Amino acid sequence: MAKLVIKDLWASAAGVMILKGVNLEINEGEVVALMGPNGSGKSTLAYAIMGHPAYKIEKGSIEFDGKNLTELTTDMRARLGLFLAMQSPYEISGVTNRDFIKQALDKKETKGNKLISYYKFSLKLEEAIKDLEMDKDLADRYVNESFSGGEKKKNEILQMKMLEPKISILDEIDSGLDVDAVRIVSENINNLKEKNNMGLMVISHYHRLYEYIKPSRVVVLINGTIVKEGDTSLMDFIDKNGFDSIKREAGIEDEITLLETCAFKVNKND
Amino acid sequence: MTNLIDREIIGRSSIESYKLIVSSPNYSFDILKNTTTKIHLFLDVLNESKLFFNINENSNVELILISTGNASYEVEINIERDSSFKFYTADSFDTDVSITKSVNLKGINASLYAYEFIPSNSSSITGAFKLNHLYKDTKSEGIFNYLSNGNGVINRDTISTMEENTFNSDSSENIKGLILSETSRIDAKPILIIKCDDVHASHGCAIGTINANEIYYLMSRGLTYNDALRIICKSLINPILREINDDEFLNATKPILDKTIGE
Structure with missing residues (x-):
């Protein structure tokens, strides 16, 4: 059973510590909703798990299927069965979706020497495109180039459907999607989850x-630390009350408030 | 594939393929009028040479020119009225050379679509691509893609000239350069020389190193760094491969690309 285990993870970007001792487990078949205010470190956690070079692991461990991910390159993590649907997917001009996904799939399958035939791949791709109600010509367009915001997000899910990961991290997959598209994307995520018992970490506001995607657990990340966990009632609470009361409960002051206080103290000493 | 002799009259067959060892100073080729043809020309340039092509009126010609070798060369192409010319070219040289390609749009409704791919990982490749509009109602579009690695240097000018009385003519040129190593460089100058008021002309140039985010994105789907690098470099020729759907061009450019990337 695939399991992602994050222990006391500290990570920085451009010299600034963003994650400060994150502990989190995601099991196969489980949906974890990761919530938190803007700038709390949700995307940093996603990128740190997926080995983005801009994020430096300062301390702690990330294990997947018993392997220490911090020692593996991004592609190795992907081939183990991790997937990150990005908040702002990159455009790659001159590379078609079809070629890109086929190569990624071939790479994944190489271990067992069972490369998918081009015919079977095309059928699978066409079916996935149809499921996501995307334009048929999208397969032969360049990766994310001239895609609308919604098309880019659907394209992330298209890649996820094709690669069939064990655990997926969805970073604001719903931003830029209209109501119908949220439903379609969610149905596809749920179907894949049911089919493969995929685990999910879902980041959304x-x-x-x-x-649509019912979480098994809700975790709240504030100032780089997980401060609260609970069931879906926690989500309702946040919806009604925001994050302020959780911050107060955890004894967290906004960094801006702290800075103001420091400035005030300095002035006072003058 | 046949060897091409000096001064060849080409016409009317649908696809022709030639291999030419370029050792004498001048070669010239006439494309007969009312000809529709696709020509593959593989050059092995051993001495400094100049090639001339005359595309006579009302012809549609696709020329796929792949050059290798160790000496500089020039190509000059004249396009007569009502003729369209598609010129796909890739040059791969291990020694320092100058390559100049000049296309003269000489008659009304003459049109050019040019694609040039030059990679380099050890040599200095200089010279120019000249698009000369000499008559009204002429059209040219050029895509120039360069790739440098190792100690490779590419220094190219693309010059589009619109002479007097070229009313209603249209020219666009787009240059893209990808630098793979710290010791390689690409200098590209898109130049427009406009001597007539009523024309359309545009140019663009983007040269840079590999985008780390693009590499990361590809790797996050399971491609290795080298796979990701290769796929991004290949994106320089993919659009053309799709457009011309030509196996010989694909087979000729693949090893050139592999060599430049270092595989």
Whole structure:
């Protein structure tokens, strides 16, 4: 059973410590909703798990299927069965979706020497495109180039469907999607989850997505630390009250408030 | 594939393929009028040479020119009225050379679509691509893609000239350069020389190193760094491969690309 285990993870970007001792487990078949205010470190956690070079692991460990991910390159992590659907997917001009996904799939399958035939791959791709109600010509367009915001997000899910990971991290997959697209994308995520018992870490600010993709657990990340965990009632609480009361409960002051206080103290000493 | 002799009259067959060892100073080729043809020309340039092509009126010609060797060369192409010319070219040289390609749009409704791919990982490749509009209602579009690695240097000018009385003519040129190593460089100058008021002309140039985010994105789907690098470099020729769907061009450019990337 695939399991992602994060222990006391500290990570920085450009010399600034963003994650400060994150502990989190995600099991196969489980949906974990990761919530938190803007700038709390949710995307940093996603990128740190997936080995983005801009994020430096300062301390702690990330294990997947018993392997220490911090010692592996991004592609190795992907081939183990991890997937990150990005908040702002990159455009790659001159490379078609079809070629890109085929190569990624071939790479994944190489271990067992069972490369998918081009015919079978095309059928699978066409079916996935149809499931996501995307334009048929999208397969032969360049990766994310001239895609609308919604098309880019659907394209992330298309890649996820094709690669069939064991655990996926969805970073604001619903931003830029209209109501119908949120439903379609969610249905596809749920179907893949059911089919493969895929585990999910879902990052979103909006309740609507969680109405479709039911979380098993809700965790709240504030200032780089997980401060609260609970069931879906926690999500309802946040929806009504925001994050302020959770911050107060955890004894967290906004960094801006702290800075103001420091400035005030300095002035006072003058 | 046949060897091409000096001064060849080409016409009317659908696809022709030639291999030419370029050792004498001048070669010239006439494309007969009312000809529709696709020509593959593989050059092995051993001495400094100049090639001339005359595309006579009302012809549609695709020329796929792949050059290798160790000496500089020039190509000059004249396009007569009502003729369209598609010129796909890739040059791969291990020694320092100068390559100049000049296309003269000489008659009304003459049109050019040019694609040039030059990679380099050890040599200095200089010279120019000249698009000369000499008559009204002429059209040219050029895509120039360069790739440098190792100690490779590419220094190219693309010059589009619109002479007097070239009313209603249109020219666009787009240059893209990808630098793979700290010791390689690409200098590209898109130049427009406009001597007539009523024309359309545009140019663009983007030269840079590999985008780390693009590499990361590809790797996050399971491709290794080298796979990701290769796929991004290949994106320089993919659009053309799709457009011309030509196996010989694909087979000729693949080893050139592999060599430049270092595989």
